[in-house]
Amino acid sequence: MRITHLLIAILLISFLSACSQQGSETNANQEKGDTAHVKEENFTGKKVNEFDLTAMETTWKLTAENTINAWTYNDTVPGEQLRVKEGEVVKVNLTNELQEPVSIHWHGIPVPNTEDGIPGITQDAVLPGESYTYEFVANDPGTYWYHSHQNGVDQLDKGLYGTIIVEPTDPKEEADIDRDYTLVLDEWESGNYQVENTDNTDHDNMDMNNKSGMMDGKGMGHDMSSYDIFTINGRSYENSKPLKVRKGDLVKLRFINAGYMVHQIHIPIDYKITHVDGQKVNKPQSVNKSLFEIAPGERIDVEFTADGSSNFTIDRHGEAEASQAMKIDVVYEDRNVQDNKHETTTNTVDITQLGKQRESQFSINDNFDVEYEMDLATQMSMDAEMGMVWTINGKTFPDVSPLKVNKGDKVKVTLTNNSMDKATHPMHLHGHFFQVLSKNGEPLSHSPIMKDTLNVKPGETYEVAFLADNPGNWLFHCHDLHHASNGMVSMVNYNNFKAFYQDNGNVDNQPE
Structure with missing residues (x-):
């Protein structure tokens, strides 16, 4: 009898042990017998958009005083924008002319695992002088970006990224858009590059903590005050060109954060946040002159109607001196109007409180596997x-x-x-x-x-x-x-x- 009880106890302990998971995973997930295969995509009959991207070093002027040796796709920061329609094929031939291995990750696009561009996980990094081809179907409309995932902390810092826009096929989705602008936000460390005539930026006023509790800097690890140049589309305010509109235009702005800081962006007119990370907000409400935050890797799509009343400036709020360069003007090309009086604000949009509720894929009360x-x-x-x-x-x-x-x-x-x-x-x-x-x-x-x-x-x-x-x-x-x-x-x-x-x-x- 004792032996029987002992066997039962051993079996019970073994059973409980088998049901436990390492780390913090619960509801232990048992492996099923079926083999999982990479997502298959059918290219038959689909339009193929073929692009050639070359990773190369480029002399790039960030400000009037600061010229750097940037790493780029196709000789520009950000890299060439790729634009395709929903359901079309994207074929990208990457050639590496740099002295270091590179790759391309399609940030936000649920590509098949073979196309994800992660060295050591899905492919070998592309060696200097070699080429590699990515191919996938762009099934999900939205605002996305691409960047190297090989030693990304350094390669993105040097400019190795670009944007990819997947336009919806439904004519109701964006048929009324008159102007469509992409704005890529980034920060640069002038001290880490070959810089000409660098001025000495005072970092004493870097806003290490703002009222939301987030850090402009990263505290004890990496001193983010070394990022002393902020840009939109690779250029500071003094080197940027204004966004032109006409009265009555419906204007779409696609903000992409390619840097490592959270940025608070202020648009001093009424606008709507229509998409986050390329995905639609249901019945977005009008936001009155508020700030919105955009973190590294995130995308925020904004729409507004140009009412013809005044020119205005979109800017970054924060005490960092470099914030003064992260702004861009919106001007009317068809009329002579005064500039908007740009007022400060502390109102900040909460992305969890956008739009109207509707039926969704998941509920907090679902039973999860x-x-x-x-x-x-x-x-x-x-x-x-x-x-x-x-x-x-x-x-x-x-x-x-x-x-x-x-x-x-x-x-x-x-x-x-x-x-x-x-x-x-x-x-x-x-x-x-x-x-x-x-x-x-x-x-x-x-x-x-x-x-x-x-x-x-x-x-x-x-x-x-x-x-x-x-x-x-x-x-x-x-x-x-x-x-x-x-x-x-x-x-x-x-x-x-x-x-x-x-x-x-x-x-x-x-x-x-």
Whole structure:
């Protein structure tokens, strides 16, 4: 009898152990027998848009006093804009003329895993003098961007990024747009480049903390005050050209943050935020002269009607001296009008309170197949270049336990920012859109918000959900790449995924 009881106890312990998961994953996800394959795409009968992008070094003038050696796609910062229609094929031939390996990641576009452009995960980085071709169907309309994912913390800093716009095929979606402008925000470290006639910028007034509690700087890790030049589309205000409009125009502005700081953007007229990360806001309301925040990797689409009353300036709010260069004028080309009196404001848009509620893909009360918690934090480390590492569940990449899913799973992830350096963490999921379910325990009660990059501020907690519908091995990481390159990276791995790539060590692949 005692032996029987002992066997039962052993079996019970084994069963409980098998049901447990490492890290912070709950509702243990058992692997299914079916092999998961890369998402298949049918190119038959579709228009193919073929582009040639060359990674190359370029002399680029940021300001009247500052000329740098930038790394570019096709000799410009940002790189050449790619524009296609929903449902069309994108074919990009990348040629590397730099002295370092590069890649292209299609930020926000749920491409097949083979096309994600992550060295060491989905491909080898493209060596100097070599070429590589990406090909996928642009099924999801919206505002996106592309950038190198090889040693991204340095390569993006040097300008290796561009924009890609997928226009909707439904004529009702954007048929009335008269002017369509893309505005890419970035910051530059003049001291790290070959700079001509550099003035000595005073960093004493860098706004390290603003009223929302986020950091313009990154505290103990990377001194963000070294970013002393802010630009829109690779140029400071003095070198920029105004955005021209006519009275009655419906104007669309696509803001993309390609840098590592959160920027507060002020538009001093009534406007609507119509899309976040390329995804529609349901029945967006008019926003009266408010600020909106855009974090690294995020995109915000704004629309307004040019009423003909006055010219005005879109600018960045903040105490940093460099903020004065991150602005651009909107002027009427068909009339002589006065300039708008630009007033300051502290009103800030909350993206979780945009638009009107409607039926959505997920609900906070759904039964999820997998639930996973991501504790975003920091640790001091004598071995780290910055003296600090940024962690997920107490670990740094590649030692972070992956989020394991089966194809078809409904997945909920809880993101909490406990970083002791009080830094923000714009968390970016590759290959999928996710729905924001709640913020600090409060379910969203306005428009469903679908994103691929979500800024989690100090002390905040978000619940998000996604459908595991794109088999592969995907990154889920902070898009302040100083944090990612120092540990804040995890993986979403599909169970029984049929591998198509193996890193054989022939290339120095650096996925962050």
